[in-house]
Amino acid sequence: MEALFSRLSNDFVLICVYLVLALSLNLINGYAGLFSLGHAGFWAVGAYCGSAFIIYSHQAGPGIPGALLFCGGITAAMGGAALVGLIVGLPSLRLQGDYLAIASLGFSLIVVNILNNLAVVGGASSFPFGGLVWPDGALYDLKARVAHNLTHIVLGVLAVGTCTLVIRNIRHSSHGRAILSLREDEVASAMCGVNVVKYKLLVFVLGAAFAGLAGVLYATYTTRIAPEAFNFMESVKILLMVVLGGLGSLSGTFIAVIVLYEVPELLRMSHVTIAGSPVADWWVMLYALVLVMLMILRPQGLLGSKELFECAGIRRLFGMAGRGGREA
Amino acid sequence: MTLLSLLLDGLALGCIYALIALGYTMVYGIIKLINFAHGEFYMIGAYAAFIFLAVVRTTGLAEPYDTAMLLLCAMLVAGAAAGVLAVIVERLAYRPLRRASRIAALLTALGVSLFLQNAALKVFSQNTEAFRKPPLVVDRRYPTFEINATDVRPGAVFDTEVFWRDDVGSEQFLSPAGFAISEEEFRWAAEHGARRFYRYPRVTVRRKQIIIWTSVALIAVGLHFLVRHTRIGKAMRAVSYDFETAGLMGINVDRVISFTFFIGALLAGAGAALVGMYYGTIKPTMGIMPGLKAFVAAVIGGIGSIPGALLGGLALGTAESLVQLSPITAPYQDAFAFAILIVILVFLPNGFFGRHEREKV
Numbered sequence: 001m002e003a004l005f006s007r008l009s010n011d012f013v014l015i016c017v018y019l020v021l022a023l024s025l026n027l028i029n030g031y032a033g034l035f036s037l038g039h040a041g042f043w044a045v046g047a048y049c050g051s052a053f054i055i056y057s058h059q060a061g062p063g064i065p066g067a068l069l070f071c072g073g074i075t076a077a078m079g080g081a082a083l084v085g086l087i088v089g090l091p092s093l094r095l096q097g098d099y100l101a102i103a104s105l106g107f108s109l110i111v112v113n114i115l116n117n118l119a120v121v122g123g124a125s126s127f128p129f130g131g132l133v134w135p136d137g138a139l140y141d142l143k144a145r146v147a148h149n150l151t152h153i154v155l156g157v158l159a160v161g162t163c164t165l166v167i168r169n170i171r172h173s174s175h176g177r178a179i180l181s182l183r184e185d186e187v188a189s190a191m192c193g194v195n196v197v198k199y200k201l202l203v204f205v206l207g208a209a210f211a212g213l214a215g216v217l218y219a220t221y222t223t224r225i226a227p228e229a230f231n232f233m234e235s236v237k238i239l240l241m242v243v244l245g246g247l248g249s250l251s252g253t254f255i256a257v258i259v260l261y262e263v264p265e266l267l268r269m270s271h272v273t274i275a276g277s278p279v280a281d282w283w284v285m286l287y288a289l290v291l292v293m294l295m296i297l298r299p300q301g302l303l304g305s306k307e308l309f310e311c312a313g314i315r316r317l318f319g320m321a322g323r324g325g326r327e328a
Numbered sequence: 329m330t331l332l333s334l335l336l337d338g339l340a341l342g343c344i345y346a347l348i349a350l351g352y353t354m355v356y357g358i359i360k361l362i363n364f365a366h367g368e369f370y371m372i373g374a375y376a377a378f379i380f381l382a383v384v385r386t387t388g389l390a391e392p393y394d395t396a397m398l399l400l401c402a403m404l405v406a407g408a409a410a411g412v413l414a415v416i417v418e419r420l421a422y423r424p425l426r427r428a429s430r431i432a433a434l435l436t437a438l439g440v441s442l443f444l445q446n447a448a449l450k451v452f453s454q455n456t457e458a459f460r461k462p463p464l465v466v467d468r469r470y471p472t473f474e475i476n477a478t479d480v481r482p483g484a485v486f487d488t489e490v491f492w493r494d495d496v497g498s499e500q501f502l503s504p505a506g507f508a509i510s511e512e513e514f515r516w517a518a519e520h521g522a523r524r525f526y527r528y529p530r531v532t533v534r535r536k537q538i539i540i541w542t543s544v545a546l547i548a549v550g551l552h553f554l555v556r557h558t559r560i561g562k563a564m565r566a567v568s569y570d571f572e573t574a575g576l577m578g579i580n581v582d583r584v585i586s587f588t589f590f591i592g593a594l595l596a597g598a599g600a601a602l603v604g605m606y607y608g609t610i611k612p613t614m615g616i617m618p619g620l621k622a623f624v625a626a627v628i629g630g631i632g633s634i635p636g637a638l639l640g641g642l643a644l645g646t647a648e649s650l651v652q653l654s655p656i657t658a659p660y661q662d663a664f665a666f667a668i669l670i671v672i673l674v675f676l677p678n679g680f681f682g683r684h685e686r687e688k689v
Binding site: 035090091094095097098099101102103105106107109110113114116117232233236239243277281282284285287288289290291292295296299 | 432436620627
């Protein structure tokens with residue numbers, strides 16, 4: 001029972017983390033059409049800023065309550081990541097398409113390289129919270145573990161909810177229409193009076209801040225972060241989640257994140273072997289194949305830029321009236 | 329390590345970057361695709377060369393041959409394997425996407441890269457393979473050129489490979505490129521090749537470095553001839569100039585693109601054989617970093633430009649070796665290379681030799 005709970009809550013929290021990451025990447029990539037390959041970089045910055053704030057302020061004043069520390073950590077993580085997002089956003093003003101992708105990829109590699117050599121945050125080895133989260137053998141205390149998991153489930157739901165709401169509301173505001181117009185045609189939207197500089201930076205800052213939020217959530221949940229966890233592969237994974245769900249579709253992102261997270265987990269549990277090695281070992285190859293096939297067969301992703309309830313088939317299934325399709 | 333030995337090393341590394349960058353730049357010049365899988369073609373080339381040398385060694389075929397001949401054969405085998413793989417990948421994954429958006433093509437390239445990498449992890453072991461064991465570099469007939477006999481560092485030198493003890497006095501052995509090697513490897517080399525021991529090692533232009541410089545120079549000349557003075561070269565230039573018009577002029581565009589992929593991967597494979605010889609080890613993930621770095625080199629030179637890729641590679645290799653000069657900056661070698669990338673992209677998006685293209689609305 002305890003094992004089942006810990007497995008389910010683990011999956012739930014990590015899915016929440018990936019959801020926040022994928023939703024924020026969808027804002028950058030799907031809505032604004034800015035092709036970023038370095039989302040794990042923002043994630044790493046958030047995780048490390050948040051952890052550093054929490055650990056060092058705990059050292060400075062051991063009496064500060066945990067909730068306050070965590071709020072401070074969130075602020076530090078989102079602030080730090082947003083600042084970095086602003087810096088990365090600046091090249092995006094001059095770069096387009098695949099050039100921007102390469103620049104952002106370079107950025108995430110720089111982040112990992114620097115973190116690997118930064119002694120204040122533990123360098124290449126992990127940066128643990130240690131006694132802060134698990135004081136005096138609390139790691140083996142069932143109640144403390146359950147409380148830890150439950151807290152993070154609530155925090156995860158809150159984070160995903162906030163992220164979805166903010167992005168959805170932006171999408172349906174005049175700002176959102178401006179951002180969408182950037183994706184369609186930058187020059188034309190500039191001619192129509194859209195402030196291209198402002199919106200590109202806004203999208204990067206906001207996306208990075210949410211990635212930072214995911215970072216701090218991930219850090220306090222796992223209580224141990226290492227630069228290895230934020231490598232290039234993670235950026236690709238997040239991107240695949242967004243692309244599979246459909247660039248510009250929030251509900252598609254939800255489906256894709258859950259599928260792409262749960263399938264390898266279930267495969268790992270299944271103990272099936274192919275050609276002598278566990279099936280989970282083949283997953284990354286399958287992953288890559290899915291990406292290639294998807295690009296060839298359905299480059300717009302499962303849902304395209306529609307939301308789930310805008311698809312005609314789904315509407316019919318639930319007996320809703322009217323035609324599917326996005327509003328003007 | 330001293331400035332001079334670092335520069336020599338950087339120049340050799342730069343030559344390899346240049347070889348890989350050529351493939352990037354040629355493919356980009358023709359179909360405007362950043363071929364992420366290029367680093368994996370390079371990795372497959374290295375394994376082809378490794379298998380070739382292992383087979384030659386175990387069957388005893390190597391005995392009558394010259395080492396230089398063997399290396400040349402290894403380069404050809406590696407290049408052919410990488411080239412054939414590239415043609416297959418182009419046919420299966422990239423051709424269906426020729427008219428799709430560039431982002432879709434880029435993601436496909438990323439997927440192909442991941443696929444090949446993990447396939448290699450499955451097929452070959454995750455371990456690094458010792459490239460040195462095949463009889464490649466143990467040939468002592470040619471002397472190396474010693475430049476500076478006053479570079480003081482305790483240890484041992486012998487004339488095909490240089491090893492020295494870490495000067496802190498720990499039992500760590502470093503290969504000339506600064507990579508740590510095990511004591512057994514050191515012993516093995518000492519048993520098989522060590523002839524002379526010096527109290528003080530010196531900066532040497534090693535035979536391996538000369539091999540790399542001359543092969544890359546020859547390849548560059550050959551490529552120039554191919555692109556400038558042959559029919560297929562003319563077709564390649566035409567396709568890169570205008571895809572559709574070239575088709576209308578009777579050029580078989582698909583074949584030209586396949587050929588470009590083949591040549592690009594051939595160069596990367598040949599480079600991989602040279603790297604195996606130079607560093608002595610290969611592994612399935614070896615393609616990632618050189619692939620990305622070579623892309624940086626292609627961007628520095630101006631992506632799409634062949635002389636640009638060569639000079640960009642040399643510049644990047646040298647610059648990276650200079651970063652290693654100080655122990656404070658040495659760990660940030662990668663960050664430095666990618667910072668150069670971002671700076672170049674922002675301030676000089678066409679690189680130093682790229683064509684300036686005016687964007688039409």
